[in-house]
Amino acid sequence: xxxxxxxxxxxxxxxxxAVYAERFAQRGHxxxxxxxxxxxxxxxxxxxxxxxxxxxxxxxxxxxxxxxxTTVETRLRDDTRIGILVNNAGAAQSGSFIEQSTDSVANxxxxxxxxxxxxxxxxxxRLAKAGEGAIxxxxxxxxxxxxxxxxxxxxxxxxxxxxxxxxSLELTPLGVYVQAVLPAATRTEIWxxxxxxxxxxxxxxxxxxLVDAALVGxxxxxxxxxxxxxxxxxxxxxxxxxxxxLGQIRQSAVAQRYLP
Numbered sequence: 263x264x265x266x267x268x269x270x271x272x273x274x275x276x277x278x279x280a281v282y283a284e285r286f287a288q289r290g291h292x293x294x295x296x297x298x299x300x301x302x303x304x305x306x307x308x309x310x311x312x313x314x315x316x317x318x319x320x321x322x323x324x325x326x327x328x329x330x331x332t333t334v335e336t337r338l339r340d341d342t343r344i345g346i347l348v349n350n351a352g353a354a355q356s357g358s359f360i361e362q363s364t365d366s367v368a369n370x371x372x373x374x375x376x377x378x379x380x381x382x383x384x385x386x387x388r389l390a391k392a393g394e395g396a397i398x399x400x401x402x403x404x405x406x407x408x409x410x411x412x413x414x415x416x417x418x419x420x421x422x423x424x425x426x427x428x429x430s431l432e433l434t435p436l437g438v439y440v441q442a443v444l445p446a447a448t449r450t451e452i453w454x455x456x457x458x459x460x461x462x463x464x465x466x467x468x469x470x471x472l473v474d475a476a477l478v479g480x481x482x483x484x485x486x487x488x489x490x491x492x493x494x495x496x497x498x499x500x501x502x503x504x505x506x507x508l509g510q511i512r513q514s515a516v517a518q519r520y521l522p
Contacts, residue, residue: 267345
């Protein structure tokens with residue numbers, strides 16, 4: 263019988279991370295759950311052990327703190343049982359850029375980008391050497407276009423998409439699958455923490471629906487999974503247009519419209 267890899271999930275105490283934990287436990291994977299709220303993690307871990315007979319380790323950590331981040335990185339490097347990383351921890355922030363404090367913006371970037379790329383960097387070499395494994399990065403449709411607003415949050419999620427696509431190009435030939443998951447508005451606590459009333463949103467997806475759809479994409483080995491996008495061809499068209507644009511770039515010559 264093939265041993266299923268353990269799954270390390272960040273932001274696992276609630277919302278998307280907690281549902282990923284439930285779904286992977288249902289599939290028979292042991293888990294390593296990472297989040298700030300130790301009490302919630304312990305409650306979830308006890309439930310999953312009881313209901314699914316899987317091993318669940320709890321790692322309380324604030325990924326904006328270097329010491330905590332380093333602890334999780336070390337676990338990813340050294341624990342050869344872990345074959346799947348779900349980079350889910352993240353935060354949002356309301357208000358315009360000039361209304362947000364420099365420290366709050368820096369913390370948002372630290373969690374949404376720096377922690378995510380460091381954790382991916384910690385596990386990727388080991389997975390590549392083994393020739394198997396997966397990294398799931400939770401992005402957002404907000405990262406597709408600045409017109410959505412939330413400039414810094416959107417910029418961090420654009421980073422997640424770009425990083426995931428780049429890693430996919432590098433790691434797929436080595437046997438490692440990288441998936442970017444792009445939710446739209448989803449019913450999680452991120453809204454309350456960002457100071458946004460969820461009831462003001464006209465449409466919102468349930469977390470279980472989002473994760474179940476993302477796992478369909480995972481099983482299909484999609485590089486980018488966008489559960490709320492109903493015409494998948496639109497994404498393919500966007501990627502084709504991007505490649506076409508890149509094909510028009512001539513590095514040695516300035517475009518005619520910029521010549522004096």
